[in-house]
Amino acid sequence: MILELAILDVRPGEGAEFESAFAEAKAIISAAPxxxxxxxxxxxxxxxxxxxxxxxxxxxxxxxxxxxxxxYQPWRALLHHFYDxxxxxxxxxxxxxxxxxxxx
Numbered sequence: 688m689i690l691e692l693a694i695l696d697v698r699p700g701e702g703a704e705f706e707s708a709f710a711e712a713k714a715i716i717s718a719a720p721x722x723x724x725x726x727x728x729x730x731x732x733x734x735x736x737x738x739x740x741x742x743x744x745x746x747x748x749x750x751x752x753x754x755x756x757x758x759y760q761p762w763r764a765l766l767h768h769f770y771d772x773x774x775x776x777x778x779x780x781x782x783x784x785x786x787x788x789x790x791x
Contacts, residue, residue, distance in 0.1 A: 688723060688742055688743070688744065688780075688781065689742070689743045689744070689745060689746050689748075689749070689778050689779070689780060690740060690741070690742055690743075690778065690779045690780075690781075691739070691740070691741040691742075691743060691749055691776060691777070691778055691779075692738065692739070692740055692776070692777050692778075692779060693738070693739040693741075693774045693775070693776045693777075694736065694737075694738055694774055694775065695736070695737040695738070695739055695769075695770060695774050696735060696736050696770060696771060696772060696774070697735050697736070697737060697769045697770065697771075698735070698769060698770075698771050699735050701769055702729070702734060702735060704769070705737075705766070705769040706727075708765045708766055708769070709727055709765075709766065711765060712761075712762050712765045712766055713725065715758050715761055715762045715765075716741065716753065716758075716762060718758065719748065719752060719753040719756065719758065720748060720752055721743050721744040721745055721747075721748025721749070721752055721753075722741070722742075722743060722744075722748070722753070723741075723742035723743060723744060724741070724742040725739065725740065725741045725742070726738075726739070726740045727739050727740075728740075739774075743778075746778055749778070750778075
């Protein structure tokens with residue numbers, strides 16, 4: 688499992704519109720081959736900042752599969768105009784995971 692992490696800085700005053708557009712866009716990404724899960728979280732200290740976490744089976748499922756697909760264009764049209772600056776996207780592999788509920 689690969690975790691995609693993107694810090695999304697949304698233009699001030701556009702958070703509600705961004706969240707609405709993301710609610711529509713999630714159907715696009717969740718249909719992509721290799722997609723596993725996603726989380727979108729809003730920052731408590733800076734309400735214009737969000738973090739997007741997306742689980743992919745393989746790095747290529749995101750970088751080549753989703754980004755290279757025709758479905759990426761509507762995703763891009765729905766969301767990319769909200770960002771300032773444009774987000775940096777990084778990918779992570781698991782080193783250690785602790786799940787408190789699993790330890791009980």
